Amino acid sequence: LPLEGLQAGGSGPLYLKLRQSLEDAILSGKLNHGDALPPERDLADYASISRVTVRKAVDDLVRDGLLVRRHGSGTFVVKPVHRVQQSLSRLTSFTEDMARRGLTTTAQWIERGLFHPSPDEMMALGLPADALVARLGRLRIADDMPLAIERASISAEFLPDPIRIGTSLYAELDKTKSRPVRAVQRISACSLKDPDAAMLGVPAGSASLSIERISYLASGRVVEFTRSLYRGDAYDFVAELTLSD
Numbered sequence: 001l002p003l004e005g006l007q008a009g010g011s012g013p014l015y016l017k018l019r020q021s022l023e024d025a026i027l028s029g030k031l032n033h034g035d036a037l038p039p040e041r042d043l044a045d046y047a048s049i050s051r052v053t054v055r056k057a058v059d060d061l062v063r064d065g066l067l068v069r070r071h072g073s074g075t076f077v078v079k080p081v082h083r084v085q086q087s088l089s090r091l092t093s094f095t096e097d098m099a100r101r102g103l104t105t106t107a108q109w110i111e112r113g114l115f116h117p118s119p120d121e122m123m124a125l126g127l128p129a130d131a132l133v134a135r136l137g138r139l140r141i142a143d144d145m146p147l148a149i150e151r152a153s154i155s156a157e158f159l160p161d162p163i164r165i166g167t168s169l170y171a172e173l174d175k176t177k178s179r180p181v182r183a184v185q186r187i188s189a190c191s192l193k194d195p196d197a198a199m200l201g202v203p204a205g206s207a208s209l210s211i212e213r214i215s216y217l218a219s220g221r222v223v224e225f226t227r228s229l230y231r232g233d234a235y236d237f238v239a240e241l242t243l244s245d
């Protein structure tokens with residue numbers, strides 16, 4: 001790491017200079033993602049600066065998401081995030097969206113099974129209390145990167161065997177001709193708490209988009225009620241706007 005001469009070169013606070021050299025090392029690839037940063041004590045000795053200064057520079061880079069501290073094992077360079085540009089006007093499935101970008105979808109299951117509906121599910125899906133809903137809670141991952149947590153509720157009538165579904169819910173619904181053709185979606189801002197933040201691999205308090213979707217069959221029946229948390233640092237939702245007449 002090019003840390004010699006930090007004391008001598010240029011003006012401005014030392015921690016900012018250190019921060020800049022670390023950032024340059026990360027962005028230029030001298031430090032690769034996954035690499036461990038040398039212990040703060042060694043950095044301080046090497047650059048002949050105080051540990052407080054090192055800590056301040058590292059804190060800044062952790063806050064900006066370039067470094068992550070892992071308890072007990074050190075500080076590591078974070079894999080850079082490629083933001084996903086997601087159209088807001090097409091009713092697509094996560095698996096399809098990622099496949100179109102050449103990424104492979106995997107899921108970590110949070111919840112999966114048949115349950116009696118909660119009051120929210122009864123209202124959204126129009127079901128009586130004694131009906132059954134299939135719940136699919138998934139951490140959605142594209143090529144190793146966790147992008148979203150999705151909790152989908154589907155009337156058991158459309159998905160009687162949730163345990164057996166593959167990667168894609170919409171592909172499953174396709175098989176029984178119950179893939180939705182229309183949806184209403186609401187997006188709002190929120191900040192992530194643990195354990196959601198930890199699952200998504202970001203610090204607690206990170207920005208997120210909370211998305212609710214209710215989707216419908218052509219007949220007007222509700223198929224899906226899904227609540228999701230999308231990583232704020234990984235998603236841009238894009239809509240084309242036209243002048244109304």
Ligand code: 16G
Nearest residue numbers: 093094095168169170171211213226
């Ligand atoms: C998208 C939808 C989600 C739907 C899922 C199906 C949003 C915010 N959510 O992620 O409602 O259940 O696609 O994807 O767009 P799948 O077919 O890969 O399971």
